[in-house]
Amino acid sequence: IVMTQSPATLSVSPGDRATLSCRASHNVHNNLAWYQQKPGQAPRLLIFGASTRATGIPARFSGSGSGTEFTLTISSLQSEDFAVYYCQQYNNWPPLTFGQGTRLEIK
């Protein structure tokens, strides 16, 4: 299953809302996760099951969608949220597949 994220780069001002998209080439139901990766760090799980926040993830992060269309929304961007975000499907595997990432940068 091919995962396609858009846009490749998103420029948003601190305090604004960011909306990141992820599309699956086939139905993955709600078997989708989101990760955040900062430079020089390992990825961190944000969301699994398309909409369930992982332990310790702030409420400003929310996930939605099912089937082939998914969205990660960050409601009020903080400075520490500027990073690269990846979606990943775990419905049809192997292989487990990631999107190519969306870079969220400060406007």
Added chain:
Amino acid sequence: QVQLVESGGGVVQPGRSLRLSCAASGFSFSISGMHWVRQSPGKGLEWVAIIGYDGRGKYYGDSVKGRFTISRDNSKNTLYLQMNSLGVDDTAVYYCATRGEKGNWFDSWGQGTLVTVSS
């Protein structure tokens, strides 16, 4: 808390082998499925392999199938990745990660170990 520490990376010539280790602590390793994921420099994430809690249920990405072997030693709380016939395209940071409780997402990650394949 969950701690995963990878080791064994380094510079290796094409065609040679390398074995990575991932030392786990802070959770019940012996009942946890585990993954390897890699990231080529400046690129995205690529799933490499998974192993079930009991050492069964091994699956691989197409690019490493037949060359890499995932294994584990529950008595040592350690995950391994044996990499043979390495090529330049295997140059990457290799992360170990825990399997999600009810699905194959990547719950906790190590800090990664860099493998550079170069002559």
